[in-house]
Amino acid sequence: MSNDPAKLTIESEKLSIVYELSLDRQRRRANGSHYTPVELAAFLVRQTLAPLLARGQDPLRVRVLDPACGTGALLVAACNYLSERLIEHRCNHLRYDEAHRLVQRYCLLGLDIDAEALEIARRRLPHLPPQALRLADALTEPLEPVDAVVGNPPFLNAIEGRLPEQRKAWLRGRYPEVRGAADLAYYFVARSHEVVRPDGTIGLILPRAFLNAPAADSLRQRLLEERPPTTIFCPEDAHLFHATNVRITALVLGGGSVCVGGSRLPLRPWKVCSCNWWQPLTRAKPSLKPTERLHERFEVIASMTAAMAYELLPYLTDEATGTRPRLLTTGLIDPSASLWGKRRCRYLKSHFQHPRIRLDPSMPTALQRRLKQVARPKLLVAGVAGPGHRLESLLDRGGHLVGAVSTFSIFDPDDDLYALERLEAYLNSASVGQHVVEQLVARAMGAGLTTITKEFLRGLPLPSAISRQGRASL
Ligand SMILES: C[S@@+](CC[C@H](N)C(=O)[O-])C[C@H]1O[C@@H](n2cnc3c(N)ncnc32)[C@H](O)[C@@H]1O
Numbered sequence: 001m002s003n004d005p006a007k008l009t010i011e012s013e014k015l016s017i018v019y020e021l022s023l024d025r026q027r028r029r030a031n032g033s034h035y036t037p038v039e040l041a042a043f044l045v046r047q048t049l050a051p052l053l054a055r056g057q058d059p060l061r062v063r064v065l066d067p068a069c070g071t072g073a074l075l076v077a078a079c080n081y082l083s084e085r086l087i088e089h090r091c092n093h094l095r096y097d098e099a100h101r102l103v104q105r106y107c108l109l110g111l112d113i114d115a116e117a118l119e120i121a122r123r124r125l126p127h128l129p130p131q132a133l134r135l136a137d138a139l140t141e142p143l144e145p146v147d148a149v150v151g152n153p154p155f156l157n158a159i160e161g162r163l164p165e166q167r168k169a170w171l172r173g174r175y176p177e178v179r180g181a182a183d184l185a186y187y188f189v190a191r192s193h194e195v196v197r198p199d200g201t202i203g204l205i206l207p208r209a210f211l212n213a214p215a216a217d218s219l220r221q222r223l224l225e226e227r228p229p230t231t232i233f234c235p236e237d238a239h240l241f242h243a244t245n246v247r248i249t250a251l252v253l254g255g256g257s258v259c260v261g262g263s264r265l266p267l268r269p270w271k272v273c274s275c276n277w278w279q280p281l282t283r284a285k286p287s288l289k290p291t292e293r294l295h296e297r298f299e300v301i302a303s304m305t306a307a308m309a310y311e312l313l314p315y316l317t318d319e320a321t322g323t324r325p326r327l328l329t330t331g332l333i334d335p336s337a338s339l340w341g342k343r344r345c346r347y348l349k350s351h352f353q354h355p356r357i358r359l360d361p362s363m364p365t366a367l368q369r370r371l372k373q374v375a376r377p378k379l380l381v382a383g384v385a386g387p388g389h390r391l392e393s394l395l396d397r398g399g400h401l402v403g404a405v406s407t408f409s410i411f412d413p414d415d416d417l418y419a420l421e422r423l424e425a426y427l428n429s430a431s432v433g434q435h436v437v438e439q440l441v442a443r444a445m446g447a448g449l450t451t452i453t454k455e456f457l458r459g460l461p462l463p464s465a466i467s468r469q470g471r472a473s474l
Pocket residue numbers: 031032033034035036066067068069070071072073074111112113114117136137138139151152153154155
């Protein structure tokens with residue numbers, strides 16, 4: 001390889017790109033192997049390491065770990081950054097290649113479970129001692145304390161269930177601050193916090209959902225106290241990584257008391273005072289003051305479970321007329337309007353113009369019970385927010401509609417149509433849309449679609465015109 005620093009970076013990046021392109025889709029998904037673009041790696045490394053060096057520390061004394069180093073994008077960026085600082089520290093009495101060699105020798109440590117990727121990292125950083133690049137699982141490997149972690153850990157969504165059950169159970173026991181439907185990347189945050197010294201820093205590329213995911217509430221609370229965020233960069237581009245469509249955040253923890261953030265550079269002051277680290281991007285204050293929560297006044301259920309959705313398929317018919325209950329998928333729910341019969345819908349790979357349910361004694365009991373349960377006045381809410389992040393809900397006065405999987409049904413305990421009508425107007429309003437942005441858009445899918453959750457609906461603050469307290473005073 002050349003001695004010219006610019007050429008060194010380009011040539012070594014080429015190695016990584018060629019390797020990444022050679023991975024088949026299955027393997028890339030299994031390991032979460034999407035390597036970090038050079039500019040993002042340089043940004044993350046600078047934000048993470050600058051606070052340590054600002055304390056006047058000798059760059060050669062900074063020990064940096066990448067717990068999922070892959071082909072070494074972040075280790076190369078760290079090597080470049082520390083080499084430049086080392087040259088400054090030595091008042092320019094050091095050549096770039098000498099600085100590189102020293103930094104590789106003393107400062108860097110990388111782990112990964114992919115031996116081939118590690119081989120590439122080894123070629124990109126040829127002066128790393130052999131034990132500084134380890135074939136190991138970062139979540140179980142015993143590790144010495146380090147000054148900083150930089151990493152782009154694998155994003156593996158727990159809901160998609162790609163981790164074996166045994167591994168999930170082990171992770172939950174080992175990292176109790178990460179709960180429920182957690183992405184694998186969240187465990188790397190917990191692990192990094194354990195390994196980095198109390199005054200050290202952590203810089204990670206993470207799914208943006210980490211900023212307010214309930215699964216990481218306790219972890220964020222602890223970090224807020226022990227290693228608060230200092231950079232929260234949420235680039236708008238969902239295609240930063242090859243062959244993915246995912247929204248990320250570049251998050252730096254520790255290294256100061258001031259936080260900067262935003263969706264584009266330069267970042268602006270970002271005041272994080274609650275467990276929702278995403279909220280400052282949306283506006284300074286929560287738009288709705290909590291009074292009564294929706295679940296205290298109404299009942300919210302997922303219209304159907306995934307198992308019921310499959311069980312229902314043999315009982316679906318396509319009939320324009322008749323009295324059989326109509327099935328509404330998310331795509332057929334518009335604000336205060338049903339698109340049933342007007343738009344074709346897809347249901348488990350079948351297409352219907354007028355999907356209806358043939359009630360039959362041979363139906364599984366749980367499904368029969370659910371169909372009875374929803375045959376009353378209710379609101380149906382689409383499971384994905386519409387354009388501009390607006391909720392889409394409609395009132396089913398007669399109880400003749402059945403929401404499909406990934407829609408929600410909301411009932412009034414007394415089937416009070418007036419209350420449901422007002423709730424419908426409220427759910428479709430801009431103020432609830434703003435609430436969607438504040439609470440859920442960090443978790444938006446790449447295409448800008450936002451998944452609505454039952455917890456979100458249950459937790460919505462009710463304006464006094466709908467809440468029980470408000471009704472008492474009307
Ligand atoms: C998104 S890639 C990032 C690689 C590199 N840090 C970068 O930024 O280009 C994620 C890497 O995590 C590795 N990985 C997955 N599970 C791991 C584990 N339990 N311990 C260590 N590495 C793991 C994968 O092999 C893959 O190389």
